[in-house]
Amino acid sequence: MTASVPAQLVAFVGEYLLVLGLSPLLLAVLGRVKARTQGRVGPPLLQPYRDLWKLIGKDAVYSKSASWVTRYAPAISFAALLATVPLIPWFVLPSPLGTFGDLIVLVGLLALSRFITALAATDAGSTFGGMGSTREMWMGALAEPVFLLVIFAFGSPAGSTQAGAIAARGVSLGIAYASPPLLLAIVAYVLLLLVETGRLPIDNSATHLELTMVHEAMVLEYSGRDLALLEWGRGFKLAIMIGLLIALAAPWGISTSWTLALVSLAVGIVVIKLLGAHVLVSRLEAGVAKWRLFRVADLTTLAVVFAFGSLALTYVVGGGA
Amino acid sequence: MIRLPKEGEEVPREPAPSVALVSDFPSRPTPAEERRMLLELGTTSVAWDPSEELWRVPVPPERWNAAAALALDSLHHPLSTLFGEDARSYLGKIRIHALFLGTLPSGGVHFVCAIDPDRPTLPTLSTTLPYAAPFEREVAEMFGVVFDGLEDRRPLLLHEGHPAPPLLKGPDSAPDGQRVEYPFSMVEGEGVYEVPVGPVHAGVIEPGHFRFQVVGENILDLEVRLGYNHKGTERLFEGKPSDLGTIWAESVSGDMSIAGSVAYAHAVERALELPVPPDDEILRGLLMETERMAFLCGDVAGIALDVGYPVGAAHANRLRESAYQTLQALTGSRLGRGVVGVGGLRRPVRVSATPELGGTYERLRDGIVALREELLGKSSVVDRLQGTGTIPRWIAELMHFVGPTARASGLRIDLRHDRPYGAYLGNEVRVPRGIDGDVQARLVVKIEEIVESCRLAQRFLSSVRQGVSVPGDVPAQPGTEGRSGLGWVESPRGEYLVHVTLGPGAKLERVHVRDPSFLNWPAIELAVRGNIVPDFPLCNKSLNLSYSGYDR
Helix, strand or coil: CCCCHHHHHHHHHHHHHHHHHHHHHHHHHHHHHHHHHCCCCCCCCCHHHHHHHHHHCCCCCCCCCCCHHHHHHHHHHHHHHHHHHHHCCCCECCCCCHHHCCHHHHHHHHHHHHHHHHHHHHHCCCHHHHHHHHHHHHHHHHHHHHHHHHHHHHHHHHCCCCHHHHHHHHHHHHHHHCCHHHHHHHHHHHHHHHHHCCCCCCCCCCCCCCCCCCHHHHCCCCCHHHHHHHHHHHHHHHHHHHHHHHHHHCCCCCECCCCHHHHHHHHHHHHHHHHHHHHHHHHHHHCCCCCCHHHHHHHHHHHHHHHHHHHHHHHHHCCCC | CCCCCCCCCCCCCCCCCCCCCHHHCCCCCCHHHHHHHHHCCCCCCCEEECCCCEEEEECCHHHHHHHHHHHHHHCCCCEEEEEEEEECCCCCEEEEEEEEECCCCCCEEEEEEEECCCCCEEECCCCCCCCHHHHHHHHHHHHCCEEECCCCCCCCCCCECCCCCCCCCCCCCCCCCCECCCCCCCCCCCCEEEEEECCCCCCCCCCCEEEEEEECCEEEEEEEECCCCCCCHHHHHCCCEHHHCHHHHCCCCHHHHHHHHHHHHHHHHHHHCCCCCHHHHHHHHHHHHHHHHHHHHHHHHHHHHHCCCHHHHHHHHHHHHHHHHHHHHHHCCCCCCCCEECCEECCCCCCCCCCCHHHHHHHHHHHHHHHHHHHHCCHHHHHHHCCCCCCCHHHHHHCCCCHHHHHHCCCCCCHHHHCCCHHHCCCCCCCCCCCCCCHHHHHHHHHHHHHHHHHHHHHHHHHCCCCCCCCCCCCCCCCCCCCEEEEEEEECCEEEEEEEEECHHHEEEEEEEECHHHHHHHHHHHHCCCCEHHHHHHHHHHHCCCHHHHHC
């Protein structure tokens, strides 16, 4: 069923409001669950919003040796992340502008965001920025091919690399969608998610030890509005990655009709799913120490194994296109 | 889990290096032989000081190297400290002291060399003894003494030029504002780059500058420059009444306030031959052990945090806090400041007024044992700890590292055991040791030491009687001029030495403080070689070196 253009537009804006508006809250939930496991109370749920508001109100300071890359990188990185939102079915199918690109485009957009941030980190010539960006690009080189493989693992049964098509198949199959290949692909995706979004055991977002950081080292030179964009983008990227996981792994609840009631229900369901997934990620983080840097490769290798297993099963068991 | 060697068991070690190790010579010469050998140095007097358990030997400058060689090679004592003293007002000379304290039970030599203040030169010891260089660099910049043959002539603590050497008596010499040149050693080659870190760090820690030579993520070399915290503490002591000196002594390293003030108090008490009530010594022991628990729990928390395991860090910090709150309840100060005085305690320690004291120590011990199981049972934690920042035993011995660092590398040195003092006289201390000398060994040794501290604290609690004396002022005795005393304490970081020389009226003439970190700082440079850059903070935290104690 296709909807009218105004309805599509409302849904389109709604997606952005949902993801952009909710991502700081999701980060706060994550921080709070983490604090609880450490016996602390944790910051209030609105704290990320306050931080962003504070940063947005401040001017940015630039190093004398910085070029235009430093100035524009936060905007480019954020824009690349923004462009990924319509590629993921959040609460309605077919999602507005969902056919504008497939998941390979999404991987490309995330790579662009990573590339420009890393480039900007080396721009000012500070040592930590350089160290952070070499680490980030190295992780990217490991993660991106695996990301594609994982997407193929999810996409093969549906015969498509479009998230909308994969999710639509899931919704129509119902519980029968949960198959062994899917479970393997989910494991591979979760491993990849930790690398892609810089969570423990890969990167400790709470650390202020300048020699161990990855993401924090890259944004060290930034301040004010630019820092707000980068920090927001960080939470945003986590929401996107988790949102994609939800759409691919557990699409049930996404509305296939455009009636207001069903769509609102679907919005509620996706919010609950996002919150639940963030809580799960923080529980996962609490039980593990940060790995030695070069063991990131172990994690991505493991993801490759699971993704291959999923693909192989798809073709052996059948159901592949 | 690493295996701790049992009592009397041989600890395996690296292939024998070309240097002689103290432990290769467990048998020492008899006292009569020692006296004979020391007399051969051509000195006028060789005196055994029974309260300090060492020989005091004046040495002429031309025999300086021979004296050091004798102490090292024949008596098997490592160099513990080397410092200067401006004795121009009463001897017309600058005196250089070198203390060689045995790592084996008791014994030691205190060499004193008087040199001409107009031509203050002395041969260097650093050609045979690598870790003597920082001592000599400090004496050189603080007293204007020139060490013949000392290769590294860069200043150690001073970052600006001074019109007159700062520790020579005279009006205070303000720095002239001219930054001194400080060339770092560099590694050259394709792909080698330099990473400068600090003195201002991203976290709230003390200032220090680290210069890494790196290929990729691998550390080829590290050089540390300190001195940013130099406060001239040793000069601040001078001219003050000796009973007030604890104020400065406890602020040399703030996290070891009690250990620092006890070492100072012992030094003055030995110089003045002041008796200390046995109960006061027991209470000092109780406070020192509580401080050690808090300190070491902090180390465990730091290691857990730096491997990125904040849950473990939260537990360790909770235990640390309980130790600090115990100190607060006992003394009214979380850091135990202003409690230890010369001749006893300044304030009563509220042992009976603190309920459940024994239970607190018990819970702390149980907590840290449980945490040990949790940390070492977690593969992702253990993977970060094992083989990281390894200091082999022979290096620890060669560089005379002290404290938990040395013990984790397999050396059994602990002043509480080797040269018992105060509360530890008659109270046997078990000294835990590691084998591998890596971060995990240091973590395990520290946890074992907390357990041992809890046992000692319980023991002190059971033997202390109530009604503790509070000392008044130290009586201004006649004839205190020229008296000196040495205080030694096994602080949480290791061997802590304070040497005090008194002037007339029991006023302080010269105070030298040798924080354990002064010996241990090179350990970080040696430990990180071959490790990767992101593991540096972990190595650093496991060694937990004091910037303030080094810089003073």
